[in-house]
Amino acid sequence: MLHPNLHKAAGGENRKRPSLWASNLQTQDLIDEVKAQNRASEPIVSTRGGTGSSTYVVKELVYAYAMWISPKFHLKVIRAYDQLQTEGVAVADHAADDLIDNPLDYMEKLLGQAKQLKAERLHLS
Incomplete structure (x- = not known):
């Protein structure tokens, strides 16, 4: 809204x-x-x-x-x-502590985003 x-x-x-x-x-x-x-x-x-x-x-x-x-x-x-x-x-201000405290969780999110971008790129080509 x-x-x-x-x-x-x-x-x-x-x-x-x-x-x-x-x-x-x-x-x-x-x-x-x-x-x-x-x-x-x-x-x-x-x-x-x-x-x-x-x-x-x-x-x-x-x-x-x-x-x-x-x-x-x-x-x-x-x-x-x-x-x-x-x-x-790029790390958002509010995510910096989470990245330091839970690097594996953060990397899983990052990997998920990378997979999504790759799939979108393949779909467009």
Whole structure:
């Protein structure tokens, strides 16, 4: 769900309203790309009625909105992606202790991700 608290946490400024983000061309292009890659479900679903309205979005769009409202978060995502591309792995802040305390569990997750990526790559070729 695209929670209104994200907007409030960003200062609640009018220029950071979810509706402005959703209507900009870059966001529309991203929504189209998400639809093209996953035709099974709609990336944005709005509901109205009852006690109010809600907007449910796929995870990728939550990240995109968060990057749009927060330059600090946007930079963090860019740096994590860069680390992943240049070093082949990126450890999230919250996962560092888990990696050190449970390296085998972490490696199993990493291996699972690698197998999934390989299967997707084979499927595309």
